[in-house]
Amino acid sequence: MPIVLGGIADDFTGATDLANNLVRAGMRTVQVIGVPQDALQEGAANGLDLTEVDAVVVALKSRSCPVDQAISESLAALEWLKAQGARQLFFKYCSTFDSTPEGNIGPVADALLEALSATQTAFVPAFPINGRSVYQGHLFVGDRLLNDSGMQHHPLNPMTDADIVRVLSRQTPHGVGLLDHATLCRGAQEARQRLDELAHQNVRHVVCDSLDEQDLEVLAEALVDHALVTGGSGLAQALPAQYRRKGWLEPIDDAAVLAPAQGAAMVLSGSCSRMT
Template sequence: MSLLAVIADDLTGAGDTGIQFANTGFKTRVFLQWTDVEPTNDVEVIVLNTDSRAVNETEAYTRVQKASRRLKELGVTGIYKKIDSTLRGNIGQEIDALLNEFDFDLALISPSFPANGRTVVGGYLLVNGELVSRTALAHDPVFPVRESYIPALLSNQSRYQVGHLPLSLVSQGSEAIASFLREAREKKIKIVVADAISDQDLTSLVVGASLSGVNLFYVGSAGLALPVARSWATSYRQRSKQLMLLVCGSVNPRSREQIDVVAQKAGWKIITINPISYLRDESSWQDSLKRELDSILNSFNLEGLILTTPGTPDEVAKVKEAAIQLGLSLPDLPGKVVLALAQATLLTLELVPVKGFILTGGDTATAVMKAFGSKSLDLFAEVSPGVPIGRFVGGKYNHYPVVTKAGGFGGKEVLWEAVGKLRNL
């Protein structure tokens, strides 16, 4: 299933940008119309043409909106919005459509394409060193470009606040860029126009965006597309590697000791979900968890992940106190917590493929199986006495291997032993 997409406003733009992704090893397909896009397992980057450059702004918004909804149905999470390198088209309206349909924090835009004489300095687009509004493009018969200052152009086309990332910061490198993007997110700036006068500047923008942890999409010409494609290739290949997922909802100290052994010996990262945040605002909780998962998956070469809930006595007490403040019944709380853990499991599986599962705690195993739509297990071996290995029967993860373990069962290294069993299946 494709997780990445390029949205272009004309067919030639779809081609010149799509080839940047193909050149980095992605299986890339260009669709003449967004309505032609169908689910497929042999395409990694979907490139679609909304043919919206020369239509009116309302129609352009609608086309990108509909295309976005189709891509969401297909599970696409990474977006590159291809625009004309000379700013022709309904750029602001199409950015708005993407911001409204996806859960992005902001859009990072730079039409710079140094190899073709396009650069951005002080927020102004220059073509071969001249303001774009002073070139022949100002007299384009279909879409004349009369504004060179990109923040002003976008402010006239978009309903969102526009910020500017100056060359003085871009030249400082990726850390400075990352810091600026985090500040922009905090200030609710939804569109950031970035200066860039060289390919190195464009690469720094992408590296900085990756470091920032900001959930953004890119807007640019073929110039920005190449460093984005390289960045996506690194991340996507890591995510294409099948991981193992350990899900622990047990607060038994033995279970906590066992998952610590796996983390130490296998180098797996532990993600402790916040069940109270889930109960307060599921949408915000999902956004926060996605950002954390993205950061971990982009930064580490992992064999597996551990999802768990607060487990120390102090942590459990804080969860109970918060639940009471929310008016929740304490007898109902454990069920709510494992439900949050099951939802976190599903969210993780949207971002990364897996080869097998380890489920610790009876309520946890039940909640995850229900979330998967699996109603039974075929058992075929044991890790140790009372710790079986089986395969899900039915549901989304039919026939996937799974180890189930009661919270207090097994020795200190039983989950580490379970990892070894799954490795060899």
Template sequence: MNNKQNILLAFYGDDFTGSTDALEFITRAGAKAVLFIEPPTAEQLQQFPQLDVIGVAGKTRALPPDEMEKVLLPAFEQLKATGAKQVHYKVCSTFDSSPTVGSIGKAIDCGASVFENKLIPVLGGAPSLGRYCVFGNLFARMGIGSNGKIYRLDRHPSMSKHPVTPADESDLRLHIGKQTDKKIGLIDIVQLAKPVDEWMSSLTDEEVVLVDVMDETQLEKIGEWMNGLDDKTLFSVGGSSVEAALGNYWNRTGKLQPDTEWKNTMKAEPLLVVSGSCSPVTAAQIEWAKANGFEEIVLDAVKIIEEGIVDASVLNHVAVLLQKEKNVIVHTGSKQTENLSSEKLGTALGTIAKHAAIHSNLKRVVVAGGDTSSYAARAMEIDAVEMIAAIVSGAPLCKAYSTNEKINGLEVNFKGGQVGGEDYFGLF
């Protein structure tokens, strides 16, 4: 990639919903940031002058380790070539992964081979999203942007029952340690209260260090620490707290000016929601939508997996309802709790959304579900997105860029399964 822009940060997200989460936090900090589906070419970058941040919305969360490596090694090399001082592998705030699917350890190994850091930081919490890491153990609120209860990760009613990567360990050192042979240390909340130059006094030969994050006031100091950690490009791992930490520090030093004013958005009429989420949070949101006038279409998920296509009758039914100015929610029903192909379900949902945009006066789409979101975005022929409004923390409203004129300019919201209160879809 031949890019002469002054890039502060380049991040690679393991799915689309998580990538827009990172996009929001760094955009709020005042960065000019664009999120691409693939590492951008020089020609693509020329369309966005004066970029501060480049993001890539990947799909590694749903891949086995060998396929992750084939994707991540060239992607990391391309991000390194931007000259960015900071490169971040963005994971879900609940660290969804296992040794066989979406391995964060494999991503760490790939990053270590490309960037050759002496130490790779892993930020463990994201307080604004209701994720708190204390003495290495992760706790998560039930529903981002809600007032749900907080649970230790391995006792979380949703994450402990995730159909692909159920959380069975709250200590992130042990969780990630099952996925990499690298030695993992910890900077805990007691050390965080000390001066930054004393943080690593307890570390010896660790190659990776987990950093507790309990409170938003800690983020600026963490950003300062990250900026001084390596003379070369620093490779880090974690949720959007990485963007929050760096953004807060760059705000303090004057490198960026925070952006606090956003576009006033009216509710869309009609609105299309497509959901492949298996979260009970999303299930409650679907019930709310049904009770508040949304037309419901339940897909035969097993049939989609077996045949790999969406019935033309479904595509036409969605388009007709939208033409009648009806709000529509399309989801994968009770079968979504089974371990079905994220690629096939996500592609089906994206195909429905693209067809709807072409055949109706659709201006806005909400896509729910982390595992399926990356495939849905690709099926919609989205090339890149840029944040245009803050609705719920961790899930911004974005403008889509596409060579398909019916998709170009479409307003899109990508929501992880844990995001939002029951009335979430009513906000759009």
């Protein structure tokens, strides 16, 4: 059976976060570092059987590299995931949307859409459980706007504008619109209708408000048939339930759920952010 979800993450920790949320929602998930080539065949000989996998997440290092490189690596990951039969593609970036005025989020999304012959995708950076929410297109970290959260001092990608519609508009020549919270509150059907209206207005990129887990569930239902979705890993918690509703996934096997870890723990941090 082909994999259901193919993830393309712009860094290793983001890929791990995405894979973790998919597993928590009952999807059998494999994470690979870089686009598999010869290593995949070696892995298959060592027990990596993709027929027993629901999702594969490819971890890249494309967040802060030159735009052309980010596009090339992301397209290579897309082609490999398509070859595995992925029903839906997920472009994963940080829930703080950190990027430069030129990219790489907008250019990579454009390239993926064109490769999939798709006309629209959604941007869902919100991760409410970690305090990341979007309202009226503005990204909040806790109770602070993104540009007042510490991210304005990021050494590589300083985020000085919390308006994600405006940020994304600087990264793409295509139309950018908003799926607002008031529409989400009216349910998935209204959200789909708004997405269709924006598509007819040639709006290719739709930034989505999201304040809590219920909003993510509405978005997952509205977006499940899109060839490409993009965002932080929060949306990944809600998508598997929609895959099961469509018959793409088996019911959760309680026996396959990992038991809580016991004993001591070590925390390694690669960040000096306020959250850390």
